[in-house]
Amino acid sequence: MDANALLLGVVVITALGFDFTNGFHDTANAMATSIATGALRPRIAVALSAVLNFAGAFLSLKVAATIASGIVESGAVTLTVVFAGLVGGLAWNLMTWYFGMPSSSSHALIGGVVGATLIAAGSSAVKVDGLMSKVIVPAVLSPVFAAAVAIAGTFLVYRITRNVPESTRSRGFRLGQIGSASLVSLAHGTNDAQKTMGVITLALIANHTIGPGEGTPFWVVAACALTISLGTYIGGWRVIRTLGKGLTEIESPQGFAAEGSSAAVIFAASHFGFPLSTTHVCSGSIMGAGIGKRLAEVRWGVAGRMVTAWLFTIPAAALVGAGAWKGADVIGGTGGVAVIFAVAVVFAAALYLAARRVPVTHANVNAEWTGTLDPEKERVA
Amino acid sequence: MNQYVDVDALWKVLVVGLAGGVGLVALFAVGMVGLAARTAPNAGSQARVAGLALAVVCFTIVVAGAALGLYVMLKK
Numbered sequence: 001m002d003a004n005a006l007l008l009g010v011v012v013i014t015a016l017g018f019d020f021t022n023g024f025h026d027t028a029n030a031m032a033t034s035i036a037t038g039a040l041r042p043r044i045a046v047a048l049s050a051v052l053n054f055a056g057a058f059l060s061l062k063v064a065a066t067i068a069s070g071i072v073e074s075g076a077v078t079l080t081v082v083f084a085g086l087v088g089g090l091a092w093n094l095m096t097w098y099f100g101m102p103s104s105s106s107h108a109l110i111g112g113v114v115g116a117t118l119i120a121a122g123s124s125a126v127k128v129d130g131l132m133s134k135v136i137v138p139a140v141l142s143p144v145f146a147a148a149v150a151i152a153g154t155f156l157v158y159r160i161t162r163n164v165p166e167s168t169r170s171r172g173f174r175l176g177q178i179g180s181a182s183l184v185s186l187a188h189g190t191n192d193a194q195k196t197m198g199v200i201t202l203a204l205i206a207n208h209t210i211g212p213g214e215g216t217p218f219w220v221v222a223a224c225a226l227t228i229s230l231g232t233y234i235g236g237w238r239v240i241r242t243l244g245k246g247l248t249e250i251e252s253p254q255g256f257a258a259e260g261s262s263a264a265v266i267f268a269a270s271h272f273g274f275p276l277s278t279t280h281v282c283s284g285s286i287m288g289a290g291i292g293k294r295l296a297e298v299r300w301g302v303a304g305r306m307v308t309a310w311l312f313t314i315p316a317a318a319l320v321g322a323g324a325w326k327g328a329d330v331i332g333g334t335g336g337v338a339v340i341f342a343v344a345v346v347f348a349a350a351l352y353l354a355a356r357r358v359p360v361t362h363a364n365v366n367a368e369w370t371g372t373l374d375p376e377k378e379r380v381a
Numbered sequence: 382m383n384q385y386v387d388v389d390a391l392w393k394v395l396v397v398g399l400a401g402g403v404g405l406v407a408l409f410a411v412g413m414v415g416l417a418a419r420t421a422p423n424a425g426s427q428a429r430v431a432g433l434a435l436a437v438v439c440f441t442i443v444v445a446g447a448a449l450g451l452y453v454m455l456k457k
Contacts, residue, residue, distance in 0.1 A: 149402035160410035164417040264401030
């Protein structure tokens with residue numbers, strides 16, 4: 001095996017690692033509300049979401065050319081840049097998962113790639129216009145959109161069903177929630193698994209394994225679908241807890257309105273080519289569902305921390321991406337990439353061990369929110 | 382401003398998002414009202430039939446809307 005093949009292998013493994021974090025980080029988007037309202041038992045919810053993510057990844061194969069196209073000059077993208085970008089995205093995903101913060105995996109990846117490109121090829125290789133129109137502006141607008149739709153939906157739902165007996169209402173909306181959450185899962189699989197497919201395809205093209213005009217090889221599609229659904233099945237319980245319990249208390253009519261809003265906005269956006277982040281849309285919807293019922297229901301402290309995390313996503317991932325590229329460059333060659341890869345693995349393992357000290361699992365994900373992620377806190381207080 | 386924002390796509394997303402996210406969601410709620418009318422203890426037989434019909438119509442539209450959305454998203 002020559003050095004290039006080794007490098008390519010590391011990039012592919014890193015990309016799949018990113019895909020995995022993408023899966024478990026975003027389980028919450030589709031399933032947090034269904035888990036919080038008891039529409040689905042936690043384990044069933046993640047299993048359903050995993051299956052639908054898997055199916056979604058296969059449904060549409062108009063591979064998003066690459067996530068970075070239009071944002072950085074394609075000539076500046078080397079295997080090492082792709083690798084460093086992935087490391088940046090991965091690191092940010094793991095950090096936010098540890099703190100239970102929903103944050104956009106696409107932004108993390110874009111940030112990582114932008115950072116790596118900046119340091120590898122200079123600021124001229126980053127297209128500011130593309131970054132603004134494809135990333136920054138949609139990031140500001142999408143949660144607002146989704147929240148507006150969810151506020152209107154929640155308000156109407158409560159208004160229309162105010163004479164419906166409580167038992168009929170909560171059961172009916174739980175069923176509805178399962179349907180709308182499934183749609184979100186499916187859409188997530190289609191949109192997000194393709195990001196990683198795009199990155200791996202990009203790496204294969206950069207390595208001349210396949211020609212620029214060729215489509216994504218089947219093994220890439222299968223590997224990405226499998227990895228994202230595995231990640232989804234593992235379940236990012238910490239993020240699910242924040243979205244389902246922390247942000248606002250959710251009842252099934254609100255959950256249904258929130259998921260309905262998310263599904264509608266995501267579908268519309270992906271059809272009209274307006275690049276939205278699933279995470280931003282879903283978080284916005286849940287917030288809107290809280291506002292739509294009664295103003296005081298949203299925990300603005302949690303919402304504020306979440307938005308702060310969003311603001312830092314791109315710069316932080318860019319910093320890590322830049323550092324990863326520089327590190328690999330200084331050490332040099334495939335060895336440099338291997339060292340950075342090892343550092344990333346150690347970092348991931350450390351966070352995993354740290355997370356086990358305050359575990360959030362399917363068993364305690366719905367515990368009363370007491371101001372922190374820690375489900376045990378209430379026993380002390 | 383327009384250099385950074387695709388205003389055209391933006392409007393479409395908002396309108397379609399509202400139609401699906403508010404319209405279909407509200408229709409589902411109307412369907413629930415129909416179901417509740419059907420099972421209400423003091424409802425006459427006509428009210429029950431009307432309730433069931435309302436529920437069937439609403440839920441059918443909601444499912445059709447979701448299917449259409451899925452189809453449109455995947456077709457592109």
